[in-house]
């Protein structure tokens with residue numbers, strides 16, 4: 190979700206106004222993907238590197254997460270959404286960590302859209318954490334190094350047992366992944382749009398899905414496997 194700052198600056202407003210305006214597209218995406226029976230949606234809200242922004246911008250973003258958790262969890266729960274926060278939550282305030290745990294526990298039994306929000310997340314960090322967890326298991330004798338295959342490795346990642354994303358959407362004009370789900374995006378179809386995140390509406394979402402429909406997914410093979418290639 191990129192482009193909040195530029196959206197605000199173009200209006201002569203502070204960058205934080207862009208972050209506020211970015212909330213409505215988040216609500217729209219959750220609603221639309223849930224309605225379309227998409228299995229999982231992962232939103233990149235705040236990266237490990239975003240801590241290097243001005244203190245006041247970071248504080249506003251953290252306050253927005255806290256308030257959004259407060260305000261939105263009832264509705265997410267009512268719509269059967271299972272919410273999980275992925276990222277290094279030890280870097281968040283204790284207050285925010287508590288609010289996250291409550292929201293996760295409350296929505297854990299839900300079987301609708303699996304919604305992941307990446308906060309203080311980095312793809313390198315995710316892979317390193319998985320490696321450290323596996324190393325601990327090997328050191329304790331619970332696991333042999335030969336048993337570390339792709340399935341064992343990916344089960345230690347933040348997305349755990351979730352299927353790999355089919356479609357990656359980046360707004361805001363940059364054509365890069367910026368340390369998002371590095372392992373999991375191996376075969377994702379990449380969709381880039383110049384639209385700034387606060388302007389990402391249903392039409393843009395439908396354009397991204399239509400773009401996805403045109404892709405031929407072969408996963409390194411000559412033909413697409415029969416079970417794959419459907420809607421994300």
Ligand code: IPE
Nearest residue numbers: 190191192193194195196234
């Ligand atoms: C994305 O918008 C939101 C976060 C990273 C939290 P930006 O804040 O990166 O907006 P630009 O890229 O400066 O326009």
Ligand code: MG
Nearest residue numbers: 191192193361
């Ligand atoms: Mg940006």
